Amino acid sequence: MMTGMITRRRMIGISAAAAGMALLPPHADATAEAVTWQGEAMGAQASLVIHHPDRARAERLAEATVAEVRRLERILSLYREDSDLTLLNRQGFLVMPPPEMVDIVRQSWAAWELTGGAFDPTVQPLWELYRRHFSMPGAAEAGPASEAVADGLARVGLDRIACSPDRIDLPLFGSALTLNGIAQGYVTDRVVDLLKAGGIERSMVDMGESRAIGSAPGNRPWRVGLSDPLDSASILKVLYVEDRAVATSSPFGFRFDREGRFSHIIDPRSGATPQRHASVTVVADKAALADALSTAFNLMDTDTIAAAVRTQTDVEAHVLSLQGEWTKFTS
Template structure:
């Protein structure tokens, strides 16, 4: 991530669609090997560069589906956004409770719970107080400052903990005053999966969806996998990841740093409040973008053995430099 003048973080991208079209909001890509139109859209979703590539025999239908996918993404952003004051998530963080929450928020928190369990608590969306603590400290002391005072960090950690969140279909609430959620480590994957499901239900067989994380519906219409370029994260990691009915996500400590060296960054360990190592970068390929997004976040803070076990249980492929020992 980088921090623009507004103070709102934006995501630095470590993945890109190989030879993706750019320019107009809707445009045909190069000639496909099968009949039909490959329509590409490029824009912004959940604070990140986003794109869609949809193949359909009827170009008008493809364009209609692109517009529907963009509208669905905007609807979900109004629920999950940490930066929109009118979002459901912002209401929860501001008041500590949401009555009759959107079903999609409940579903996403259920997915969070599964990831919390899979990673033994390392994935934890309640780390937002740690972000606020670091943001306040470095905004007043400057980017060359040392860590936040121990007392401030202890206070923030006291408001972190997945077990302090109460989730029901009729009500979501914090059990501890001053808690806050961030869904930035999973929401983009979740939204990507929702768009993929919508396109699949519409009968599409070929699409590549990037709403901050990337997922493939089928393969490329030319009869090969979709190609996703990977900023190499480890010796031996590929330059391009082929995707067919799979998803890929990357998390990197270098995405956003509070200090000049990146030692204090956005990837917080909920157990200690310490950030991931500044050179840490993890890419995960999984069955869903939700899983890939969450695991790439958590794996940035986990040791090799724990990563291997969680990857085995989730049938994920991980590209990461080795990290020996504990977190």
């Protein structure tokens, strides 16, 4: 790995510096002014280093950052029994939902419209269908029966959700949301907002999706290394970013079956798990948008990706083909 480069899908790390302070990476030896924190966040090992001339202020900022991440987890996590998302999925509705839940659903709607329905958090029933099928002994290698897929598809459709500050309703019994395709980016954006409000002018926030504040040490762009989806230790491409977010998705990240024919990126329009590309990386101003688009673009052909990117401002997509060739699309 290249020195000082942020690579995709490593442990969570945040290093931040106020004006006039040197910025060190999260795992470097901290200076006397730095406040450090290590623990677990969003189901991964995490570290936080804040460089600030006022140590008390740095400590408050570190505490606020950790508290905000954990607060958002309690709202958006699919894996916590006590989260608002789990409650919504369990009972089919949520009265007086947290503002963040309403906000992320509305941002999901925008991504759904932009991608022609390729991004759709209501795909969770299909994910559960594939999980149950391939967890059964002697599961058919061809995947779930077409009737079961059709039944799952009947519960999918973000446009059928009723969402307001007062209530969120899922369309049918058995419908469910997964925010895994946007939540990491959403949390990243909230952390960036908090750090900026606390006087941070330079940082790389890596919450599974990355977003840079300002420039890297030496007043240079941050370097983000894009890994080989089949070998995370191998860097295939380097992006240079300032004040931008970067998100990557790949069908090779998780596969239900031993042969790798069925991946976790499920097309909510057909119920299939096509492998059109080896990976897709999106660069955008906000991490939530980059996160959602990187997921959806894996289900779209290159012409449709190019058309979607052209409708945006300052968005670019880097598509790695199954043959190992890169194509870049810019707005």
